Amino acid sequence: MQEKPTTVAAYAAGASLAAVALFYVFGPNYTIDGDESNDSNRKKSIVGLSNLANDCFINSVLQALAGLGDLRVYLIHELHRRQLDGPETYHTVTSDEEMTAGATDKLRELQQGITTRALKEMLDRLNERPIYRKTISARDFIQALEYAFRTRISRNQQDAQEFLQIVLERLCDEYHAGVRARKRALGNAAAASSEGSAQESSSEVEVRIDDGSVNGLPAIIDTKLKEIDSESGFPFEGKMESQIECQFCHYQYKPNQTAFVNLTLQVPQKSSTTLGSCFDGLLKTEYIEDFRCDRCSLQHAIDVKSKELARTRSQGDRDRLEQEIARLQTAIETDPEAELEGIVMPPSDSVPKRRIARHMRITAFPKVIAIHLSRSIFDRSSSSKNAAKVSFPERLPLGGLLTQKWYKLLAIVCHKGSHHSGHYESFRRNHIYPPFSTPGAFSSYASRAASQSPSAAPSPRIIPRTPDPGLSPATSSTSLSGSVPLTGRPTTAGSRRSFTGKISEGPLEGGSPSARASRSIPRPESGSGVSSRLRRRRKPHDRWWRISDEKIKECKTSDVLGMQREVYLLFYELEKPDPCI
């Protein structure tokens, strides 16, 4: 008998790939190893990670990453796209330079996104919602990473930040290598002019999405949307700009742009501080003394040469000096930073030193910001840990008044112990995601699903049997946090955590002050049934997982925000504009 699709997604024109991908992301990969009908008795939890050889620095980072919705969307999106493009696009390696066979292989692996794939598989497994306690190992992912770098990951290093940085930089490199490979393939396709018509004839491709199940979820993807939604970027990648301004001549240097995938903030040596003050250390204007300003140096040279000109008798010298002064003047007016050839400048120790201001600002805000609190104190001979309390908010504003962005805390990694030994654990939010896609795009999905006559197989269903025109990803994502009847029907079992069906209007238990504060986020007013229901679902919720390797406990936002002495890595996600507007 032909296997029936569990779920089929159709992309309405204009719906973004990410929006539909999200449907899968937050569809729970339930592990059915118990009787689902015994809902009231089952212990809800998430998958833990075993710690065989000092692996907590790896485990804590992977668990934090597993809780980042935008990262999971990215991973799914990126692998879809690679599947659509076909392996050939990413297999071909061209280079201007002569490369060794090893270098060619490495470039090919970057293009192929081997770490991206391994991380997706790892995070999918960590996002299963087991009915009974389940512990897996990070070994597969570590092996993929070690293969990618052709080196072993030292368990002695044990620094969660270094591990995070290795993973993020690698993913970012793979992303950019993929972009270049696609561009090249696109260029080749344009050269072979027959390509275009073949592409147009069929815009829908059926693919399977690896959700951890044996055959994957079938889905239909509209290939025309590939271009529309292309290159939304690596979610951790942002850009920073630094600029120097001379306090004497007020010349502003051309800003330097640098890309980043993480931000390292120095924790001041105080008993307590705030995340905001740590950011000040990076983003506040810094004043530096004794700087040789390029523009002031040119002006100084003009002054010196003008005096020489006044003294000199020789016509040859006069001509040369006049020419040089004119060139220096032009340089000041056009580009004081450019190299000037053929002019002998006054000795550099005669150049006046200036005070400069150095400004640093974020110019491109990443979707997910990974913050590392540097707690190392280095003395001449030893290093120790700065155990300052750092308070951090649930909602973090970044940027200036005009460019202000709000971020929401999704995960932290904590370190307990000394600088040389200790233990890492992580906290990740037990999500209820706001809807990401437009309800319209989704209803076309729902009607497609209906026309496909969904199978009656007892597989985990992420859509209700009756297509609901108001169905949105919120509905499905809501249902997966905590306790979901796998049938998609509202549960009557006495779980207080059941969010399926109607959600009470009352405050959630244990709301912390900060959770309550975030309730005041403005919400759109709308009379329609759909959005009022969405609005109700968007109640901030206060449930987190506290994860120490294989041990998992539920906790509240206030517990997370209380980890001021231990907090080491923070993961914030850019808040989404409301789709209902």
Ligand SMILES: *[C@@H]1O[C@H](CO)[C@@H](O)[C@H](O)[C@H]1NC(C)=O
């Ligand atoms: C549910 O769990 C209880 C207690 O563990 C058990 O006695 C009962 O038989 C279970 N019910 C079903 C339907 O399996």
Ligand SMILES: *[C@@H]1O[C@H](CO)[C@@H](O)[C@H](O)[C@H]1NC(C)=O
């Ligand atoms: C920009 O980068 C260059 C080279 O790295 C450096 O010399 C210069 O000081 C930087 N400028 C600013 C404004 O940071």
Ligand SMILES: *[C@@H]1O[C@H](CO)[C@@H](O)[C@H](O)[C@H]1NC(C)=O
């Ligand atoms: C990212 O992390 C590395 C390693 O800790 C650090 O050296 C680097 O400065 C960080 N990047 C930024 C932009 O802070």
